[in-house]
Amino acid sequence: DLQMTQSPSTLSASVGDRVTITCRASQSISRWLAWYQQKPGKAPKVLIYKASSLDSGVPSRFSGSGSGTEFTLTISSLQPDDFGTYYCQEYNSYYTFGQGTKLEIK
């Protein structure tokens, strides 16, 4: 079965910091990867699709890169509203999610 592994599991950073979250697939998924942000008590919201395409309305400080098995989500300058949990998801086979990265603002 395809596995998606995110790192780190938790992350604490300050406003203005550059933040990077990594997602690794156990087998190649080409660029069939999305990133979601979930705030407490809310449904997930897509940020990035096809590994690097920014969804409509998502701030340009968010970016995605990678292909095959290694992917990254980068926040260029962390803002207070960016707290939450971030999930990667492959949609090449059975929509497997990573285990999540909880981002806390210092």
Add this chain to the structure above:
Amino acid sequence: QVQLVESGGGVVQPGRSLRLSCAASGFTFNIYAIHWVRQAPGRGLQWVSVISYDGMNKYYADSVKGRFTVSRDNSKNTLYLQMNSLTAEDTALYYCARSYSGGYSSWFDLWGQGTLVTVSS
């Protein structure tokens, strides 16, 4: 208003059944594949099932295969999830989510707010 609204959650005893519904509005429901995704309390997201735009094709996670059945009524713009033989491991918030395109190889661009299922004696 483009939205998905889940309902039907509640407390159910182990071994019993429950049917969830997901009502769509504000978009052309019958051209989209729709998924069920669940999230156990304090845990991550787990994909459960998908149904094609016309209801002809259905796929399930191994953990629910043979126990859960997804269906849809395009005349009512509603998706269903029939859950049988429930166990404590099925306790979760259940979301329905729209596939961006009509096909399967797509991300989820619209989510409902979720309905909570608690399996407990």
